[in-house]
Amino acid sequence: MLEIQRVRNNTAKVTERILARGLSQANEIITEIIRLDDKRKEVLTELEALRAENNRVAKTVGTLIAQGKKEEAEAAKTQTSEQKAKIKELEEALETIQNDAYSQMVLLPNAPHDSVPEGKTPEDNSIVYENDKKVSFDFTPLPHWELAVKHDIIDWELGVKITGAGFPVYKGKGAILQRALIQFFLNEAGKAGYMEIQPPIFINKQSGFGTGQLPDKDGQMYYINEDDFYLIPTAEVPITNIYREVIIEKSALPIKNCGYTPCFRREAGSYGSHVRGLNRLHQFDKVEVVQITLPEKSYEVLEEMCAHVMGLLEQLELPFRKLLLCTGDMGFTSAKTYDMEVWSGAQGKWLEVSSVSNFETFQANRLKCRFRDEDKKTQLVHTLNGSALALPRIVAALIENNQQADGSILIPKVLQAYTGFDKIG
RNA sequence: GGAAGGAUGGGUGAGAGGCUGAAACCAACAGUUUGCUAAACUGUCAUAGGGGAAACCCUAUCGCGGGUUCGAAUCCCGCUUCUUCCGCCA
Numbered sequence: 001m002l003e004i005q006r007v008r009n010n011t012a013k014v015t016e017r018i019l020a021r022g023l024s025q026a027n028e029i030i031t032e033i034i035r036l037d038d039k040r041k042e043v044l045t046e047l048e049a050l051r052a053e054n055n056r057v058a059k060t061v062g063t064l065i066a067q068g069k070k071e072e073a074e075a076a077k078t079q080t081s082e083q084k085a086k087i088k089e090l091e092e093a094l095e096t097i098q099n100d101a102y103s104q105m106v107l108l109p110n111a112p113h114d115s116v117p118e119g120k121t122p123e124d125n126s127i128v129y130e131n132d133k134k135v136s137f138d139f140t141p142l143p144h145w146e147l148a149v150k151h152d153i154i155d156w157e158l159g160v161k162i163t164g165a166g167f168p169v170y171k172g173k174g175a176i177l178q179r180a181l182i183q184f185f186l187n188e189a190g191k192a193g194y195m196e197i198q199p200p201i202f203i204n205k206q207s208g209f210g211t212g213q214l215p216d217k218d219g220q221m222y223y224i225n226e227d228d229f230y231l232i233p234t235a236e237v238p239i240t241n242i243y244r245e246v247i248i249e250k251s252a253l254p255i256k257n258c259g260y261t262p263c264f265r266r267e268a269g270s271y272g273s274h275v276r277g278l279n280r281l282h283q284f285d286k287v288e289v290v291q292i293t294l295p296e297k298s299y300e301v302l303e304e305m306c307a308h309v310m311g312l313l314e315q316l317e318l319p320f321r322k323l324l325l326c327t328g329d330m331g332f333t334s335a336k337t338y339d340m341e342v343w344s345g346a347q348g349k350w351l352e353v354s355s356v357s358n359f360e361t362f363q364a365n366r367l368k369c370r371f372r373d374e375d376k377k378t379q380l381v382h383t384l385n386g387s388a389l390a391l392p393r394i395v396a397a398l399i400e401n402n403q404q405a406d407g408s409i410l411i412p413k414v415l416q417a418y419t420g421f422d423k424i425g
Numbered sequence: 426g427g428a429a430g431g432a433u434g435g436g437u438g439a440g441a442g443g444c445u446g447a448a449a450c451c452a453a454c455a456g457u458u459u460g461c462u463a464a465a466c467u468g469u470c471a472u473a474g475g476g477g478a479a480a481c482c483c484u485a486u487c488g489c490g491g492g493u494u495c496g497a498a499u500c501c502c503g504c505u506u507c508u509u510c511c512g513c514c515a
Contacts, residue, residue: 047484084495376470
């Protein structure tokens with residue numbers, strides 16, 4: 001959620017940036033927000049004046065009784081009783097206004113940073129880096145879903161039997177490969193200064209609101225009715241919520257956390273070939289990195305996080321590219337996002353394996369995560385996170401790109417110490 | 426799952442309808458002074474919102490949400506959570 005202060009003070013700029021996302025009603029929404037906020041202040045001022053008056057009169061009652069001035073005390077009681085109705089009326093009016101303002105406020109996405117190129121579709125994203133690791137095959141490469149079956153390392157049908165589509169079972173070297181990748185990613189994050197966290201994978205409503213999954217993405221999360229919990233769609237949610245309603249000492253910034261968790265997504269409405277195999281799952285594993293920074297440092301940190309993710313892909317010897325998302329393709333809460341995509345040798349397309357974003361104060365505002373500055377004033381922090389990395393598509397790209405003419409799959413050098421084997425098949 | 430007792434500022438902890446946004450102590454920070462790595466003394470020390478150029482003023486908040494009352498940290502109801510005991514259990 002954007003800060004109301006920022007919307008008020010930089011109305012033209014914020015409107016312009018949000019329009020760039022393609023939200024055509026930006027102007028109307030912002031005008032309405034400001035109107036409601038004016039109204040809010042007006043009612044609040046009136047309400048508070050009345051409360052002050054009421055408090056003052058109520059305080060005199062005790063003294064009057066002590067002095068034996070019974071009639072005056074009774075008169076004071078009557079006066080406050082009468083004012084209570086008016087106070088209640090104003091309180092209700094205020095609540096209505098605040099609810100209206102809130103429901104408008106949550107419609108506003110984050111304002112894209114000035115460095116984000118304007119655009120409408122994924123085609124407008126700019127490729128800011130691409131390595132030269134694309135391999136060409138002198139045989140017809142198999143897609144990962146066939147390779148996985150051939151080597152019996154992932155069992156799709158077993159997953160359907162146990163749970164349903166989108167919940168594959170990893171077996172033998174497939175399971176070990178996954179575990180090796182998780183371990184590798186966590187170790188690398190540790191080396192880069194991230195403290196490892198093992199959070200709960202169920203979250204309550206407040207946490208869902210804190211990072212912005214609720215209310216807008218309600219239907220995308222699995223929900224445990226009996227206990228009112230949600231399964232996490234990403235470790236970002238529990239890890240970032242550690243800092244909900246926390247005031248951090250400036251000297252403790254930046255905070256760098258990482259964590260491995262399974263992630264759960266309902267992916268309601270996704271069907272067809274692009275969800276084939278590991279491309280889109282209901283349950284998958286991911287190592288996430290999160291940073292909480294000073295506002296003036298966040299863009300520097302965004303690049304640092306990208307460099308970390310690219311380092312992982314480099315070490316895995318995967319063909320990949322880095323995209324700067326355009327205004328129209330960015331997530332709702334982000335001010336600037338880079339996506340990392342790996343080349344799928346057999347599917348002949350790019351697969352997104354990481355998304356690294358700076359949310360500026362958009363999450364911090366909801367989280368009420370602040371730091372204390374030199375003047376001992378509290379200010380909202382900037383939050384950032386990125387996948388480092390999401391497992392399934394990395395596995396898909398690894399086995400597709402590393403398949404050999406004899407059908408075997410080579411394990412990248414850096415992983416061999418983790419897997420204990422250098423090839424599958 | 427059953428029973429009992431708790432939840433107050435960074436920490437310990439008083440307060441038991443009005444004088445309490447909250448004693449006292451500890452920690453922290455700033456200053457004064459004496460001076461061998463420290464002591465003594467003084468002061469500051471919650472968050473959010475509103476008003477004001479500012480000094481400052483007002484409002485709300487004592488786990489959370491309701492209620493009683495002219496007035497609630499204090500009384501009542503519901504919830505959350507912690508501790509202890511019993512039961513169950515990886």
